[in-house]
Amino acid sequence: MIEVLHPGIYCSIQDHGRFGYAKMGIPQAGYMDTYAAKMANALLKNHERAALIEITFGQGKFKFISDTYICITGGDFSPKINEKLIKMQSVYPIKKDSVLSFGKRVYGARVYLSVYGGIRTESVYGSKSYFKGITQQTLVKGDMLPILPIQENTENSFSRVRVSEKHFRTMYLPCIKGPEFSKLNKEQQLRLFAPFTVSDHNNRVGYRLKECLENNLPSILTSAVMPGTVQLTPSGKCIILLQDCQVTGGYSRILQLSETAIARISQKISGDKIQFRLEENL
Amino acid sequence: MKFQLTYKLFGRSAVLVEWPATISKDIIQDIISFDRQVKKIASVLDTIIAYNSLLIRYQNLIGDNDVIISQLKNIYAASSHLMKEDQFLWQIPVCYHPSFGIDLEEIANKKKCSEADIVRLHTEGDYLVYFIGFQPGFLYLGGLHQNLHVPRKSNPRIRVDAGSVGIGGSQTGIYPQNSSGGWNIIGKSPLNFFNMKASNPCFAKPGDCIQFVAVDLHTFYQIEKEVANQKFKIKKSLL
Numbered sequence: 001m002i003e004v005l006h007p008g009i010y011c012s013i014q015d016h017g018r019f020g021y022a023k024m025g026i027p028q029a030g031y032m033d034t035y036a037a038k039m040a041n042a043l044l045k046n047h048e049r050a051a052l053i054e055i056t057f058g059q060g061k062f063k064f065i066s067d068t069y070i071c072i073t074g075g076d077f078s079p080k081i082n083e084k085l086i087k088m089q090s091v092y093p094i095k096k097d098s099v100l101s102f103g104k105r106v107y108g109a110r111v112y113l114s115v116y117g118g119i120r121t122e123s124v125y126g127s128k129s130y131f132k133g134i135t136q137q138t139l140v141k142g143d144m145l146p147i148l149p150i151q152e153n154t155e156n157s158f159s160r161v162r163v164s165e166k167h168f169r170t171m172y173l174p175c176i177k178g179p180e181f182s183k184l185n186k187e188q189q190l191r192l193f194a195p196f197t198v199s200d201h202n203n204r205v206g207y208r209l210k211e212c213l214e215n216n217l218p219s220i221l222t223s224a225v226m227p228g229t230v231q232l233t234p235s236g237k238c239i240i241l242l243q244d245c246q247v248t249g250g251y252s253r254i255l256q257l258s259e260t261a262i263a264r265i266s267q268k269i270s271g272d273k274i275q276f277r278l279e280e281n282l
Numbered sequence: 283m284k285f286q287l288t289y290k291l292f293g294r295s296a297v298l299v300e301w302p303a304t305i306s307k308d309i310i311q312d313i314i315s316f317d318r319q320v321k322k323i324a325s326v327l328d329t330i331i332a333y334n335s336l337l338i339r340y341q342n343l344i345g346d347n348d349v350i351i352s353q354l355k356n357i358y359a360a361s362s363h364l365m366k367e368d369q370f371l372w373q374i375p376v377c378y379h380p381s382f383g384i385d386l387e388e389i390a391n392k393k394k395c396s397e398a399d400i401v402r403l404h405t406e407g408d409y410l411v412y413f414i415g416f417q418p419g420f421l422y423l424g425g426l427h428q429n430l431h432v433p434r435k436s437n438p439r440i441r442v443d444a445g446s447v448g449i450g451g452s453q454t455g456i457y458p459q460n461s462s463g464g465w466n467i468i469g470k471s472p473l474n475f476f477n478m479k480a481s482n483p484c485f486a487k488p489g490d491c492i493q494f495v496a497v498d499l500h501t502f503y504q505i506e507k508e509v510a511n512q513k514f515k516i517k518k519s520l521l
Contacts, residue, residue, distance in 0.1 A: 019339075022330045024476070024484040025414040025458075124478075133418055133459050133476065179290050179298050221303055222415065222422065224330035224337030228293060248332050248415030248422075256293040 001065035002115065004143040005099065008059030010203075011139040013119050014243075015051040018127035018134070022247045028227060029129035030243050032204060032266030033110055034259055035167055036074035040114035043071045043091050043159055050118025051128040053139070055111040058102035060139070062113070064094050067150055069116040073163070075108020075267055090160040107168045108267040117148030131244060171195065172277045173261035178230060180252035183217050192254065196238065198265075198272045204244040207265055209274070212236035217252045225249040228257035230276070240265055285312060287358060289351045294343045295327075297350060301334040305424055309334055310412050314489045319361045320354070331413040331488050333422070371408060371491045373517040374456070374471055376447050377502035378404075382470035389432050389449070389466055400468065401496055403427045404447075408491045409454065419458030419476025419484045423492065426454045438464035445471045447494070469494075472506035472514075479512065491521060 004011070014037070017030025031037035031054055038048045053062070058077020064070075071091050072079045079086050080101050086092055100113065121128050124135050131137070139145075184192065191213050201208040215236040225231065229241045231251035239251070242262065255276055257265070268274060285301050292298040299316070301309045313336050317329050320338055330337040344350050378401045380386060386397045393400070409423040416422075426449065434450045439462060442448070446457045448465030457463055458475035471494075477483050486492060497505070508514035 019328045022328050023414060023487070025416060025418045025420050027418075028328075134478070176291070176293065179292055179300075221305065221333045221335075223300075223332040223335040224292075224298065226293070226296065226330075226337070226339065246416055247330050248413070253292075258294060 002053075002119070002145040002147060003063040003065055004060070004139045004141055004145070005063050006059075006061035007139045007141050007143075008055060008057070008061075010056040011060045012054050012130035012137070012204075013051050013121050013135075013139070013145070014054045014129045015118075015127055016049040017129055017243065018125050018131070021125050022224075025247055026125065026134060027131060027244055027247060029127065029131040029134075029204075031112065031129075032243050033074050033112070033263045035164075035263040036110070036267075037112050037114075039089065039161065039163070040071045040073040040112045041118070043073075043089065043161065044069060044114050044116055046114060046116070046118050050114070051121065052115070052119060053113040053145075055102070055113060057109060058105060058111050060102070062100045064096060064098050064100070065144070066147065067096050068094050068147055069150065070094050070100070071114045072111060073114070074110050074112040075168075076106035077108075077111055078103030078106060079111070087160065089163050109269050110266055115147050116150055120146040120148065167264060168267050170264065171273045171275050173264060173274055174258045174279045175228075175230070175255045175261055175276050176258070176279055178253035178255045179223075180217065180220065180232075181254050183252065184254060188213055188215075192238075193276055193278065195273045195275045198268050198270055198274060200270045202268070202270065204242055206242050206245055207240045207268070209238040209240070211238075213238060215252075219250055220252055222248050222250045223253075225253060226256075228259070228262045229253050230255035230257065242266065284358075285309065287355075289354060291344065291347050292337060295341075296337055296339045297344070297347070297354065299336045299338065299354065303334050305333050305412070307410055307424075310410070311489060315361055315366065316358055318367065319357050323353075323357075330415075332415065333412055367487075367489070369489045369491070369521040370486075370518040371493060371521050372486055373495050374473060374492050375497040375501065375505055376405075376469040376471045376494045377497050377499060378469040379499050379502070381499075382446070382502075383468045385435075385448075385466040386468050389430075389468065392432065393429065395429075400430065403430050404454070404468065405494045405496050408493050411486050411488055411490045411492060413488045414484060414486075417458055417461065417476075421455060421475070421486055421492070423453065423455055426452055430454070432466050434464040435466060438462055439467075442467060443470065445473065445475070447471055469496075470502070472502050472509055473516065474509055485516060 450465035
């Protein structure tokens with residue numbers, strides 16, 4: 001078990017997400033930074049879809065009630081075991097009663113805590129990912145999260161990898177044209193590929209950008225959207241939809257981010273600069 | 283009836299199929315039957331139905347989009363409406379008492395009619411379920427009487443109760459969960475539109491129809507109790 005001593009501002013259990021239920025209006029959800037989450041699972045030799053804890057801004061405190069192995073990836077918020085700094089992207093054996101906490105932000109926005117065998121909370125509609133109305137929305141103080149006991153012969157390689165610095169530092173978001181891209185005029189297209197600033201309105205549903213694009217597009221009949229869809233609102237603001245977004249929307253869909261780009265934006269914070277970069281359409 | 287469809291790559295692992303941009307019963311029925319065929323493709327991860335579009339999401343990145351799109355075109359050309367899934371007309375009890383229908387009076391004033399007229403118009407017709415989106419269990423309904431079209435509130439409410447029945451522009455619908463909302467609230471249904479305890483959390487599906495049936499306060503609370511005990515059976519008939 002892992003006990004949640006402090007739930008921070010937004011900690012949730014996430015796996016690869018919920019698929020096959022869009023027809024009921026159930027969003028995909030799932031880990032935001034696929035790159036970091038998959039790395040954490042890979043280092044522990046977990047299944048890549050194993051559930052882990054997504055910790056926003058490194059705010060949260062956890063106590064391990066049993067022995068296990070852990071790995072921390074994603075944003076670097078100076079993780080500590082029993083107040084002693086530990087390394088990112090490294091597998092650590094953890095003794096019962098140890099406490100994981102965080103300190104100063106070095107980079108990023110979302111931290112992933114993976115444990116040996118994954119977090120074993122209940123699966124709802126094929127996924128353990130938290131989403132309000134389907135599961136609880138966030139972790140709360142006192143939550144006890146089941147984990148696998150380690151076996152006598154549990155081997156781990158204590159492997160460690162170097163994280164791609166580019167993942168956290170780059171402002172470029174590779175994307176392809178969205179269904180309504182061709183309705184933009186030359187000037188709008190030009191502006192779209194200049195830098196933008198991440199606004200204060202950013203969460204698991206989406207990131208709003210500060211700068212405006214002149215928008216004269218007619219609204220569309222409500223149609224499908226998915227994580228990574230960039231919508232242009234009537235006021236000219238761009239919204240990058242992310243994992244917890246609705247399944248349909250009525251704004252023009254001007255771009256679609258690649259999986260890499262979604263992982264990158266989810267490590268950005270208010271004030272960070274981003275720039276869309278068109279990959280060649282297939 | 284076959285439509286002229288367009289096929290667009292949407293991201294690296296999805297195809298958006300679009301029908302003519304109008305809201306029509308024929309189009310949504312065509313989308314529903316195409317969706318049933320497409321779901322049989324093993325590599326399809328999920329699909330999203332909307333008024334005039336079907337998004338087909340694949341498990342993996344699409345290697346050759348020409349191959350994928352011609353596969354879809356062949357399925358569409360070969361599909362027929364004969365193998366239709368059963369579609370139902372559901373009777374949805376709604377209490378239009380002023381304690382629930384908090385915007386009824388305002389709408390009646392705007393429309394220069396009585397509150398009873400609004401209730402009569404709202405319960406008169408059948409509404410087609412086009413698709414489900416916005417929130418788990420939120421039905422996009424078509425068929426609201428023209429005289430009931432009312433613009434959304436300029437200041438959305440911070441909290442609208444689950445079950446609230448509202449009108450927003452030319453649309454009517456039921457809030458499946460407590461949430462903020464900008465629609466004009468005219469009543470409340472005691473039913474649960476997204477029931478996690480049921481084997482099928484969302485009873486209605488695209489292509490079904492619903493009918494609002496006015497009930498008084500007493501009946502509302504009685505049904506609410508039965509719903510809580512999982513004893514209430516929603517009346518339905520085959521379309």
